Amino acid sequence: MSHRRSWWKTGIGLVLTAVMLFPVYWMINVSFTKTSDLRDSPPNLFPFAPTLDGYTAVLSQQLPYLGTSLLIGLGTVLVTLVISAPAGYALAKLRLRGAAPLTFILLVAQMIPGVVMAMGFYAIYLNSGLLNTVGGLILADSTIAVPFGVLLFTAFMSGIPNELIQAATVDGAGPWRTFRSIILPVSRNSAITVSLFAFLWAWSDFIFASTLSRSGQFLPITLGIYKYIGNNTSQWNAIMATAVVASIPAAILLIVAQRYVAAGVTAGAVKD
Amino acid sequence: MTTLPVRVGAARPDAGGAVGTPAPLPPKQRSRRTSFGTNQWVALAFVAPLIAYLVIFYAFPLYRNIELSLHDYTPRAFVQGNAAFVGIENYVAVFGSKTFPKALANTALFTIVSIAFQFGIGLILAVFFRNNFRLNGVLRGLFLVPWLLPLIVSASTWSSMMNSDNGVINSALAVIGVAPVNWLTSPDLVLASVIIANIWLGIPFNLVVLYSGLQNIPEDLYEAASLDGANAWQKFWRITFPLLRPVSLITILLGLIYTLKVVDIIWIMTAGGPGDSSTTLATWSYREAFGTGNPDFSPAAAVGNVLILIALIFGFIYLRIQNRTEK
Numbered sequence: 001m002s003h004r005r006s007w008w009k010t011g012i013g014l015v016l017t018a019v020m021l022f023p024v025y026w027m028i029n030v031s032f033t034k035t036s037d038l039r040d041s042p043p044n045l046f047p048f049a050p051t052l053d054g055y056t057a058v059l060s061q062q063l064p065y066l067g068t069s070l071l072i073g074l075g076t077v078l079v080t081l082v083i084s085a086p087a088g089y090a091l092a093k094l095r096l097r098g099a100a101p102l103t104f105i106l107l108v109a110q111m112i113p114g115v116v117m118a119m120g121f122y123a124i125y126l127n128s129g130l131l132n133t134v135g136g137l138i139l140a141d142s143t144i145a146v147p148f149g150v151l152l153f154t155a156f157m158s159g160i161p162n163e164l165i166q167a168a169t170v171d172g173a174g175p176w177r178t179f180r181s182i183i184l185p186v187s188r189n190s191a192i193t194v195s196l197f198a199f200l201w202a203w204s205d206f207i208f209a210s211t212l213s214r215s216g217q218f219l220p221i222t223l224g225i226y227k228y229i230g231n232n233t234s235q236w237n238a239i240m241a242t243a244v245v246a247s248i249p250a251a252i253l254l255i256v257a258q259r260y261v262a263a264g265v266t267a268g269a270v271k272d
Numbered sequence: 273m274t275t276l277p278v279r280v281g282a283a284r285p286d287a288g289g290a291v292g293t294p295a296p297l298p299p300k301q302r303s304r305r306t307s308f309g310t311n312q313w314v315a316l317a318f319v320a321p322l323i324a325y326l327v328i329f330y331a332f333p334l335y336r337n338i339e340l341s342l343h344d345y346t347p348r349a350f351v352q353g354n355a356a357f358v359g360i361e362n363y364v365a366v367f368g369s370k371t372f373p374k375a376l377a378n379t380a381l382f383t384i385v386s387i388a389f390q391f392g393i394g395l396i397l398a399v400f401f402r403n404n405f406r407l408n409g410v411l412r413g414l415f416l417v418p419w420l421l422p423l424i425v426s427a428s429t430w431s432s433m434m435n436s437d438n439g440v441i442n443s444a445l446a447v448i449g450v451a452p453v454n455w456l457t458s459p460d461l462v463l464a465s466v467i468i469a470n471i472w473l474g475i476p477f478n479l480v481v482l483y484s485g486l487q488n489i490p491e492d493l494y495e496a497a498s499l500d501g502a503n504a505w506q507k508f509w510r511i512t513f514p515l516l517r518p519v520s521l522i523t524i525l526l527g528l529i530y531t532l533k534v535v536d537i538i539w540i541m542t543a544g545g546p547g548d549s550s551t552t553l554a555t556w557s558y559r560e561a562f563g564t565g566n567p568d569f570s571p572a573a574a575v576g577n578v579l580i581l582i583a584l585i586f587g588f589i590y591l592r593i594q595n596r597t598e599k
Contacts (some may be wrong), residue, residue: 095315
């Protein structure tokens, strides 16, 4: 009896998920639809005569953009980890004076609208030559992730037993060695969660890309799609194919790291 | 999900920075006596990169932004660096502009309606997923997809679905005999359209946070209620709802703060148009600075600073509530 009831609930769950994911399905469906079938009315619910034209267009035009985004994502992860892991350690374990106000500043920093930051960065980059550079975009994108990273590392590292650190001190390890060979390995899961979000936010960023890197040689994929939409308003199959390709990192992360994603969301992570 | 309880539970001990464990080992005492001053330097060294980072990449852009709003920056003045100081003139112009009341009303509508539906739907789904059934974890994982997709992807997908001529939504409506709806071009509808897309985007976040909040409600409360003959409805209103209140408040306020700043989804779908019909404060600021061929940074910065003020008001309410719930 209870077994039957649980299958009934699975049924409802499947229907709800299908409704929720319909736009995602539709994106994939359109990406395989032939250009000549795009204006069919009613539209085809399934690409019965699939075409890879959309994907060929992506690979021929958008490949460099994907490469740029990958580079920006990895760079952002690096900057975020280098800044936030040591700071998290100081806040959690080193009895830093002024830890409370610093934590407060980090919380407030997350509330500042991206468009405001973009204007500030634009004004600074214009005069310092960082406009339209990969480095400039990495630094700007890292501001989305650094406060989150510090807060997450602090929360996790607070839970590391002090005895562990004391034992290292007894063995003669200095603060840096303790951090590197005790704290960092233990905090692996937090580091994965922080890296994952930093990468995803940088990969998905539109505001900084569209303001700080509008005309450079190295455009990220979000801007590639945006420009493509502007130039080919009716080529929905190619646009959606690009969208599918741009979603691949998110899909991979969801499959291999769902538990880290859920942990990050509940730790107060919020998408910009 | 195994990392979750560790992290949530780990956030509290040692929060004050004091050594809580009553196991004073001799080496610890020695190091504490001799190197108390050194410890602060070590701590500072670990936090120094962050402080430098915050000054250069937060304080400086914000300072530049205030400076922009108090001068009259034209693109040329930008390069030459000789913009005239105009005091609060940009703010006066912004408040007097006919776009201001429209953008303010749109921001309020966009935020409140989005949050109401995101939270309501998220809560219903969280309660539903609290049930034990096959595939529960997999389906919950799939619900995260909209949240993980780049916004440009979601926004362009919704644009294609809402297309007036051959979008799938209008085709579906045609089947039941409804005339085509101009989702993205009718001034009366366009705000509703971007709100629909934004609700869809926000459901996963609300679901995940509320679901983890539900996990913290002890199961025996429900069992006791069942023994007393409470039905599902009563259990929800007498147990789930009151016990979920702190988590709910925080979810809603976080949602408010982050919905206020939304630019991408609106900009990609409608660019704030037609006219100002879907312009919010954030998209207005973006449009003035970057959206036209003729950038007007000073009023844009003024709008941005007004937006910061509004976000900070809700931010402080959030921090106060969070402080109170932690005590």
